[in-house]
Amino acid sequence: MFDPSTQLFFADKQDLLYFMVLILDLGFTVLMYRYFGKNGLLACIVLSILLANLQGPKLTVILGMQTSLGVIFYSSIFFATDLMSEKFGKNAANEAVMMGFSISVIVLIMLSISLLFSPSTQNDEMFSTEVHNAFVRILDFTPRFIIGSLFAYLISQRFDVWCFHKIKNWTNGKHLWLRNNLSTMASQTIDTTIYSFVVWWGVVDLDTAIELGLVKMMFKVGIAAFDTPFVYWARSWKTSNAGK
Numbered sequence: 001m002f003d004p005s006t007q008l009f010f011a012d013k014q015d016l017l018y019f020m021v022l023i024l025d026l027g028f029t030v031l032m033y034r035y036f037g038k039n040g041l042l043a044c045i046v047l048s049i050l051l052a053n054l055q056g057p058k059l060t061v062i063l064g065m066q067t068s069l070g071v072i073f074y075s076s077i078f079f080a081t082d083l084m085s086e087k088f089g090k091n092a093a094n095e096a097v098m099m100g101f102s103i104s105v106i107v108l109i110m111l112s113i114s115l116l117f118s119p120s121t122q123n124d125e126m127f128s129t130e131v132h133n134a135f136v137r138i139l140d141f142t143p144r145f146i147i148g149s150l151f152a153y154l155i156s157q158r159f160d161v162w163c164f165h166k167i168k169n170w171t172n173g174k175h176l177w178l179r180n181n182l183s184t185m186a187s188q189t190i191d192t193t194i195y196s197f198v199v200w201w202g203v204v205d206l207d208t209a210i211e212l213g214l215v216k217m218m219f220k221v222g223i224a225a226f227d228t229p230f231v232y233w234a235r236s237w238k239t240s241n242a243g244k
Helices: 006-009 014-055 070-086 090-114 127-138 143-169 175-202 206-226 226-236
Strands: 059-062 064-068
Touching: 014 064, 014 070, 014 090, 014 206, 014 226, 059 206, 064 070, 064 127, 064 206, 070 090, 070 143, 070 175, 070 206, 070 226, 090 143, 090 206, 127 175, 143 175, 175 226
Parallel strands: none
Antiparallel strands: 059 064
């Protein structure tokens, strides 16, 4: 998609690329809300889940630390959920969480079934086999990964909505920055803890599982703080279809 000069430029500027993608991801979510209201946020939650799952296996090094590319898109789910909570209430946010969970299950089932189809032996057999093997490499989820990721998503997202509104009640609707950051950081801690112990512990030793979890947690906490201006930006708008 990108020409060689662009690829060469960002090859030595991975940290810059990371922040650009983060800004784009959050910015697109805000714009989807601006133009499509509640439906736009629902679409972003689903889109972020798909991107996080598809790009989760891709490891890269950002700020000198190895992490999954999916952490950007997974963290933006919490941003969209908090914005949904702020603008449309607790019930709407919980509905979005359950919709995201249901779609995750459907996507995992359908992608797993797609791997049962054999590559074509007609025309360019080599190309078909290479594409099939690439799909297998990316989409062949283990039961441990499926259970861990789905369980972590459901528990952490439900907690995020509960915590967001609990803090909102305590502060009488003031200090959006506080509930946005505390609810996301607390729920991301739960998410990372569950994922690290269910998915990684046993595959790697306990120390490595904790180390992987801590690195992801650092990125998630940083993204939670980074997205605060975007929440205020979106809250200031009144969309024409905000109740839809």
